[in-house]
Amino acid sequence: MREFLFAATIATGAVFGTCAPGLAQEDADQKLGTVHFATSCNETAQRRFDRAMRYQHSFWYAESREIYEAAIKADPECAIAYWGIALSLLNNPHGAIPAPNLPLGLSAIEKAKAAGAKTERERDYIDALAVMYVDYDKTPQPARVQSYLKKMEALAAKYPDDDEAQIFYAITLNVAASPADKTYANQLKGAAILEPIWQRQPQHPGVAHYLIHLYDYPAIAAKGLPAALRYSKIAPNAPHAQHMPSHIFTRVGYWKESIAANLASVQAAKANREGGEQLHGQDYLVYAYLQLGQDAAARKVVDEIEATQPDPDAFGGAFSRAAAPARYMVERGDWKGAANLDVKPSKFPHVMAITHFARALGAARSGDSAAAKVDVARLAEIRDSLREAKNNYWAGQVDVQQQAANAWVLYADGKYDDALTAMSAAVDAEDKTEKAPVTPGPLAPARELYGFMLLDRGMAKEALAAFEATMAKEPNRFNGYVGAAKAAQALGDTGKAKAAYEKLVALSAGSDSDRPTLAAARTFVANN
Template sequence: MIRTRLTTIAVVAMAAAFAQSALAAAPEALGKVHFQTSCKPDAQQDFDQAMLYQHSFWYRASQKSFEDALKADPECAIAYWGIALSLLYNPHVAPPVKNLAEGAAALEKGKALGAKTQRERDYIDALGAMYADYDKVDHRTRVLAYLKAMEQLAQRYPDDDEAQIYYALALNVAASPADKTYTNQLKGAAILEKIWTRQPEHPGIAHYLIHLYDTPALAEKGLAAARRYAKVAPAAAHAQHMPSHIFTRLGYWQESIASNIESGRVAKEAGDFHDQLHSMDYLVYAYLQLGQDGKAKAVIDDMTKVTGFTETFLPAPYALAVSPARYAMERGDWKAAAELQVRPSPLANVQAITYFARALGAARSGNPEAAKIDIAKLAELRDKLRDGKDGYWSEQVDIQRQVATAWVLYAEGKRDDALNAMSAAADAEDKTEKHPVTPGVPRPARELYGVMLLDSGNAKEALIAFEATLKKEPNRLGAYAGAATSAEKAGDKAKAREYYEKIVAIADGADGSRTEISDARAYLNKL
């Protein structure tokens, strides 16, 4: 039995390591982690340093430190486990194929070298489930196999906190987006909450609790971890960003902005361009909810200048595709949405974002024939994802196709068919979850259903749709605007006043370019 003890990696040692690797400026603090190994003392120190980086998803730095551990002790076989772990990148996203080949090779070296303890050999074997037949077996199947392997590891070593922590993370990664009981998330959170009391400075615990609670029904439970993580590991860009997952779920836009400005700064200095663009995506989303469109546009312009990321790893390409789509769709600039250019990408789900925005923009601009061309492309991309056994993203792209199709029907005057199709698309989206990489879909289907209901004269039903959107995604400016107008047209003066006041409050620092904000002020001035 092993009870992991805590040790603090000296700031001077970390600074020296970074000076040698030129990966980033010397970090001030990354938290406290100790992963007991059978390696020599110098290698143990490098290994613990690697784990600090790894628990904050700082992969280049963690891989470098694991490699340093091998240099300090060529017999440190468990370091190959660490290298393979680093090469997986963010476990919520399928890694590049190149990384899978390199990680599998690293694990084979570790096995061939032979770890000195059964526990270390078990760690290597468990991670092997993520790499086994990676060229033949899809990512989701391997994730489920890894979850089973980690469950067995955690059961075998109940007093090994690192085993429990990685099992909790695996529970979240493997959770079904259609499971609204959140069985995996609650189980993983219970494991981590218990360990947190004795390891309050462990970066992975606060980090993974945020991921586990990153859903509307659980977000309130994640506030403590969100408030804590950035303080535990202030030198890590991901630690600065992760609190915004919870802030976004709760509609705390100013907190999200502050979190992602700092995250983007740290990531830029470190040359971690995926983290930089990821934080900028969240920043754009938050600015748009406050009506600060000029600031959102400035961030988008800066995003186009970021280079040096991996096109086959989702966060950066996704951010570059979704942010201009958000900017057009949140502001109701349908002509601009229809004219968006599809950025070349090997990722079908990334291409789909722009085709969706184009299709919806064309339909809303009165050009259903142009929309149909982009809808056909969405169907093609959906099938490509389905053939690749990517069930989650194929479903998301199909929901986009359904939404765009509904608005084409509406543009063609087939209102009953359009409303039925839009209702079905909103139901489908409500049954799943947003991906951990994104702050939200380009625009919620339930909110767009409310827009269609309101436009067709069904104000009471529209109000229900907008209020349902706000329950799932609090403090969305577009949902407030829709709810206020719907309540006014439905004759519900109390709710109209409530929602117009929400608009004015949330848009206190807005640019003044949104008509819904000026309409809200005009309504309240008449009272």
Template sequence: MTGTHRGDSHSVVARAGKSFRIALAAAVLASGAELIDQATAQTNPERLGTVSFETSCSPEAQKLFDKAMLYQHSFWYRASQRTFEEVLKKDPDCGIAYWGIALSLLWNPHVPPPAKNLADGAAVLTKGKTVGAKTQRERDYLDALWVMYADYDKVDHRTRIVAYSKAMEQLAQRYRDDDEAQIHYALALNTSASPADKTYANQLKGGALLEPIFQRKPDHPGVAHYLIHLYDYPPIAEKGLDAARRYAQIAPAAAHAQHMPSHIFTRLGLWDDSIRSNAESARVAKEDGEAGDQLHAMDYLVYANLQLGQDRKAKAVIDEMVTVKGADAYFPAGYALAASPARYAIERGDWKEAAVLPVRAGAPPHVQAISYWARALGAARTGDPASAKADIAKLAELRDKLREAKDAYWAEQVDIQCQVATAWVLYAEGKYDEALKAMSAAADAEDRSEKHPVTPGVPKPARELYGVMLLERGNAGDALVAFEATLKKEPNRLAAYAGAAKAAEMSGDKAKARQHFAKVTTIAAGADEDRAEIADARQFLVKNP
């Protein structure tokens, strides 16, 4: 994710005392929070897990505060914000509630929040400091979160998230018996981790903090949730399987809790589990009117269905996705709407379709880049390098915009897309040695980085595309190495197994070819009949029993 937000932010620019609370409530109602009144009334908190966050607030406010934390820990931000605001109605002097509102306004901590949310959150925290909190611990929580908002209009998100992680480390050390401090620190360790750190030091440190808490508090939604995020990396994904199996049971009323297990399922290639997880998440989100959650789950559904060769099911999901409205402002939703059609065309090798994919007007640069990349790849693969070069030029513009915005991660990802597309243009122009060299470099660059937590994976791994290029040039041995390397990083990818099988066959290694072709038929046991690679696998196994 990976995760989703829960609706539009509310204006919380404050005036003193009672007038602030009246203005806040009016702004909430004006932005449609009456929907949340219905949602929170219908949702049984007992179906969201168990959280106890000690405060100095009144007993009635304390109950509401714990309820708000249930929503917050499952990234149900609109509901958590509304409930923290209800806390203030019960106890206007509950200063820590302002911390909760500001935390809700950050939305998914893996994604930079909109500028408006940062302005609103800064105002809320300022008000919270003015009202004051009754204990030093609560004041320390407010101060730590302020690091995420301080100079938000001058300091980039990456710098602030790293500073926030350090502030949470100090908080966690100061209050070692405070489980919530440890839990929020563990999450900050993950969100501030460098994508280039292949030792996963931050993630393993966060996991070590949470594992003993999970033993003591097996129904805490945040612990299970954040363990999944912490272990959402190929070499350590197995560590997250227990949390993945349990999180959906801990919080069955939360759409995000139904979705999150699929992060681990995707890393391990457990496609049927991922489909069940995201089908339920999409259903719950649709019932709750949560478009962002629904689209996010549907993107993972498309990915998993394509890995099983169930193309018609994937297409049905995509057709439904375009009818979902109301989540354009949130990155995971926009990403899903761009990535799923690209996946559908590229995984099926429909290069003509890929070459004419529409680009979402007004979408952020890194969302538009997905479509331009797919278009460039499709054009190159259909022998139209001129059109591909035009799309690559657009990619370069988007990469430069991201660099100017100091968004280093997405600038790097778009640069890798440029490299991949350029390699295939060289290939289309008959410059095969240059193309292979460029494609190898692109695959190396992608392997040094990490996929974003929001997405199940890039539309097509660069290493897998390198294998395709090698195979087409008759270099079956190196192609086999490339495909098997892809499978080590991204298990049970159908196209990677099909490529590995073909490469082994061309290399004369019938035993390995039989092994990989058998895996293709196992994965695609319920596939549609029109995937050529599946038909090839079945034919080989008949001829080579």
């Protein structure tokens, strides 16, 4: 199945190289899936509204907004189209609404209400979305999201036969889910809503798309494979539909499939001048290439990322520009390279924190604890500023980075017991949260870093347990196999060491890497 998936995804990506600019609109729309959102608008506006929704459900916001506007031109009384404009201005609902979009979204909601929707159902949709914009300058977005969830829950209950109401409620359950809830109650509830709709509407882009989001967690990721296998085929013209399956592929360690998906996504994003989508896919590409030991391919993508000039207000692009070069250094164990990374200025402090974390880790593991302490202090400042801004999620993520980096500073200073205690605390903190949808994963899982610290202290048994626990959550990672093999080897368990090294060698069969750990793995397998 994996071979079939790889070939099918490449074939899907080829679509973008063969579509002529003059392709009929109807044909193009057919490659975005099938959506019908019943409205009280006239026939022309209804067709345009449905078309806009096909873009909307694949997070193609600028295009969907233009088509909602076209629907209003066809029917000035089409109030629900103003709701559509406000919906598009949310951008990716899993992130903060871009600041420039907030007054625009509020204006769209006000216009929707002034236009006077002809049905109670449409008025209910407008009233529900209004909570995301009204008093945006007074109420933090997380609180507005929780209010929106309650509104969508009521809307879905009031209109049980309205699939669109159920679909938007399901994705809102994911957006509003607590990263500390390891039962995944919201996510599983949302998926249970969508699964039967998918049976009725197998070509609906939003259903497949949102199922991937709802299952994008290590413990339940395998449940998302059917949607991951289908989404790119449902909406092959949408860049995000090419990329999104890689969220599941990353969670289950399907690196070749992730690469194929993101190559198609990046190609589509470039063709459609979707800079943010391009950079997002490229970050996932770098991550996947590094797990296969394809370091030259990863470096090429990093260079391309660093040559871009992204929208300064676009979080995803800024994140990619910080994360990709940092993970290139950290995953390869190039600690001096990591220590010398440049911190790119950003309006998002948690983006700059990624580079400070890599620099601190690199300096500490190079033995320069003084330099590392500067970046650790900067991480603490960023964490505190995020807390003051009530940005609790990202404050928590930076806190994990600060704890892990500080642990390695303690280790560099020879305070080994304190370092192990601090690193264990960082592991506990990371276990209590979840990664953000914007990233394929942390620069290095905290428990994996802990495993290497334990291994260096001669605590091979504890290290092996740490690596095995990491691999259960983050399967098929290059460094996970390295750590497990080294720990088993230190314990004298040649069989387990060989099994881990064999998996590493197989994983990196097409590698161009000169990492010493890979050479050691090949030698061990050949001699045992």
